[in-house]
Amino acid sequence: MSSGLSFAVGEEHGMILEAVEGLLRKIEPQRERYLKLIFEEQTFPEELWGEMARAGIIGALVPEEYGGTGLGLLGMTLALERLSAAGLTNAFCILTTMANMALLRGGSEEQKAHWMPRIASGEAKFAFAITEPDAGTNSFKMKTRATRDGDGFRLNGSKGWITGANVADYILVVARTTSYEDLKAQGLPKTYGLGLFIVDARAPGLEMQVMDTAGIEGYKQYMLYFDNVEIPPEHVLGDPDAGAMTLFQALNPERVLAAAVALGMSEFALQKAIAYAHERKVFASPIGAYQAVQHPLARVKIRQEAARLLTYKAAWLFDQHASPHEVGHFANMAKHMSSELAVDAVDAAIQTHGGNGFVREYHLINLWAPARLLKTAPINNEMILNQLAEHMLGLPRSY
Numbered sequence: 001m002s003s004g005l006s007f008a009v010g011e012e013h014g015m016i017l018e019a020v021e022g023l024l025r026k027i028e029p030q031r032e033r034y035l036k037l038i039f040e041e042q043t044f045p046e047e048l049w050g051e052m053a054r055a056g057i058i059g060a061l062v063p064e065e066y067g068g069t070g071l072g073l074l075g076m077t078l079a080l081e082r083l084s085a086a087g088l089t090n091a092f093c094i095l096t097t098m099a100n101m102a103l104l105r106g107g108s109e110e111q112k113a114h115w116m117p118r119i120a121s122g123e124a125k126f127a128f129a130i131t132e133p134d135a136g137t138n139s140f141k142m143k144t145r146a147t148r149d150g151d152g153f154r155l156n157g158s159k160g161w162i163t164g165a166n167v168a169d170y171i172l173v174v175a176r177t178t179s180y181e182d183l184k185a186q187g188l189p190k191t192y193g194l195g196l197f198i199v200d201a202r203a204p205g206l207e208m209q210v211m212d213t214a215g216i217e218g219y220k221q222y223m224l225y226f227d228n229v230e231i232p233p234e235h236v237l238g239d240p241d242a243g244a245m246t247l248f249q250a251l252n253p254e255r256v257l258a259a260a261v262a263l264g265m266s267e268f269a270l271q272k273a274i275a276y277a278h279e280r281k282v283f284a285s286p287i288g289a290y291q292a293v294q295h296p297l298a299r300v301k302i303r304q305e306a307a308r309l310l311t312y313k314a315a316w317l318f319d320q321h322a323s324p325h326e327v328g329h330f331a332n333m334a335k336h337m338s339s340e341l342a343v344d345a346v347d348a349a350i351q352t353h354g355g356n357g358f359v360r361e362y363h364l365i366n367l368w369a370p371a372r373l374l375k376t377a378p379i380n381n382e383m384i385l386n387q388l389a390e391h392m393l394g395l396p397r398s399y
């Protein structure tokens with residue numbers, strides 16, 4: 001008799017996992033070179049992106065009618081977790097998924113028909129730009145303005161920390177159509193007057209300046225400066241004054257996929273630590289025989305299983321079209337737990353490796369910044385606790 005609750009991977013999701021395994025087997029001879037490129041040179045190998053598209057990973061959230069595999073967020077979650085466990089996660093899967101979801105749940109039929117096949121084929125890579133230095137976590141205070149110009153808009157302002165802007169084909173930019181000050185004066189909610197705009201990454205008037213950052217495997221971050229950048233009407237996503245709801249449809253998958261990447265990192269670190277603990281012998285037994293080495297790794301395993309359940313549930317809820325609030329709660333919990341886990345897993349693996357933990361070719365010290373980043377971005381874990389306390393527990397807003 002069926003219990004109604006299954007933890008088995010279904011046939012369709014099994015197919016995407018098989019596709020990832022096939023991809024990993026194919027690129028195995030290149031893997032070390034790729035890891036060096038990604039971690040040390042902050043350059044994601046373009047050919048690997050093409051392979052990911054051909055394996056159906058990039059198009060996991062693109063419905064079949066638009067040329068994708070239509071496997072949903074759970075499919076993408078499983079694929080990214082596995083790739084990350086092999087050290088090969090790609091931030092553009094997350095960022096392009098955000099644009100994909102904004103299009104799917106907020107775009108017109110013409111926009112879906114135009115962009116989705118290009119996303120699935122890997123032809124259209126999207127960066128995502130919301131952060132501004134002066135607004136920070138309080139994104140609603142952003143200053144970048146989109147002002148009407150005929151049927152389209154003009155964009156002015158700046159964004160910071162934008163991952164991979166130099167290699168993106170397009171950038172999904174969040175901008176204000178009504179200023180924060182005007183909202184306050186008119187008594188409008190802060191979610192009003194936010195629009196989503198697809199900006200050509202080579203558009204005249206858009207300048208980029210590289211930032212000296214670490215944290216995302218294979219990509220650098222950029223400051224973006226918009227000087228009267230033209231946005232044609234077909235690049236405006238949904239109602240330009242009411243983009244906030246569409247934005248949440250993009251931010252929830254971002255958190256779930258960040259959790260998937262963190263889970264994969266924890267597995268990458270754990271497997272390296274187990275292998276090293278077996279082989280390294282400095283006293284009578286291999287170091288893996290010492291409980292001081294075993295217990296941190298066993299703790300990682302327990303937390304990993306728990307974080308995986310939360311992450312899969314968040315993805316499943318999204319695929320079931322649960323309310324953005326409910327998806328948001330689980331996406332937040334998954335991202336919080338998985339990011340804390342990733343940092344502790346990398347830390348335990350470094351400790352297991354002793355001095356070798358700091359030798360770059362072991363890729364553990366290289367993983368430290370990417371794992372640590374996930375506690376701070378795409379949203380900091382303190383803000384996640386705030387939101388859970390307020391919206392799940394009903395406690396007063398603290399900030």
Ligand SMILES: Cc1cc2nc3c(=O)[nH]c(=O)nc-3n(C[C@H](O)[C@H](O)[C@H](O)COP(=O)(O)OP(=O)(O)OC[C@H]3O[C@@H](n4cnc5c(N)ncnc54)[C@H](O)[C@@H]3O)c2cc1C
Pocket residue numbers: 128129130131132133135136137138160161162163164213214215216221373376377378379380382383386399
């Ligand atoms: C490597 C990297 C890549 C990035 N990529 C992108 C990208 O592609 N696109 C994009 O738009 N942005 C990107 N970001 C920006 C990132 O999302 C922000 O840095 C992050 O959301 C935190 O914002 P902030 O830096 O302004 O921190 P602040 O808002 O200045 O906050 C600083 C700290 O204060 C605490 N804090 C703030 N508010 C509260 C509160 N209400 N309650 C409790 N504590 C609080 C938190 O600990 C927080 O970490 C990236 C950042 C990095 C480092």
